Amino acid sequence: MNIFFHFGRYYILIKRAFGKPEKLSLYKDRIFEEMYSLGVGSLGIVAIISVFMGAVITIQTAFNFESPLIPPYAVGVAVRDTMILEFSPAIVSLILAGKIGSSIASEIGTMRVTEQIDALEIMGINSAGYLIFPKIIASVLFNPILIIFSMFLGILGGYIFGLMAGVVTDFEYILGITYAFRPFNVIYALIKTAVFAFIIASVPAYHGYYTKGGALEVGRSSTKGVVYASVLILAFDLILTQVLLV
């Protein structure tokens, strides 16, 4: 029964968040603010993780491809497909769920326990719309940019570190990343990213919005938001892969 209660309340909150805004211009400003704080603020962590993961995938794949039947350019193919199909959209989204999700849940949770959300409601402002809607839109619009950035840096990281480690040549790697490339894979990755971005912003926001108590509960809401968002990302990863690729 608990799951139905939470699902129902989540649905009502999201419906409220997408209600008619009081002043469109202010909401537009809020979306840009959120894009900066949630999106631009995550560029660093995404860049570091992507470069190193691309490098590790390249070196590991090269060492595991020992059979002479596997062409050397297969390393580039493996890095490209791993980054585009799974690492960038799913794993980076999981990392963002931790970083952005905890920030959203604790920000909204703190606003709840310090009566700032009540203050918005008293002023006649749709607090769910004002606080949650810009975060969702900012994430859904900006996360795909982050993911494309991650794909590019992951493949680049694999190239640089693969050459430095001497496990792949310049020609083989470039041949591999261009070999039998399917543009639909990128579209599939971006569709997954948009769905994950919605989850990353809305689930922690839900947990933050209904925080009751004090600082301890804000921490718990933050943890719950990240855990549920991560589990939902994994579940939707499976569902979307089944629906879009199979």
Add this chain to the structure above:
Amino acid sequence: MIIGESGSGKTTLLKCMVGLNEIDAGEVLFDGRNFYDLDFNGKKEIRKEIGMLFQGGALFDSKTVEENVAFPLSMFTDLTESEKRDRANFCLQRVNLPDANKLYPAELSGGMKKRVAIARAIAVQPKYLFCDEPNSGLDPKTSIVIDNLIKEITDEYGITTMVITHDMNSVIEIGDNIMFIYKGDNWWQGSKEDILKTDNQEVCDFVYATKFMKSLKTKF
């Protein structure tokens, strides 16, 4: 003024009156308009006529003092940026905080936060002002400053003000009509002169709880 012991239901009553809590029975009337009979837009219109001073101030942490005060103006008026700034600074001057406009809430003392919250509440010229324990956590001197400010603003703007408190100094300083809540019920109602003379046991236990008030009892 609504007074009563901690846990007696004062804040719950206030939250029901401003629509933050749903009510099971009864009516909340604003100039004859039953708040709970209205649709979303009707409630929104009444809320625009309400100013509220929360116990902790409830200032928006991410905004400066000036932005906090100008916030309701940004949401509901078409004033230009300079007009909003002027109005915010006027309200801040009114609460004796002329130099705090660029500070953030984290840089303010408890009393300053309350004054900024009052400035924000009066920025949109409300018809009703609700104050939830406006002097909780403040020293006696600052408490009197806040009490007097509430009283002055009420008179100056012709606002209907409801104050929730358990501070008898506030009752004596600015009390007009007083309601004593006991275990969730309207137990006693009267003027501040009446409350000092009443023989209602629960009210007397509350009013004369401190040694200072007991020492004054003989004078009443």
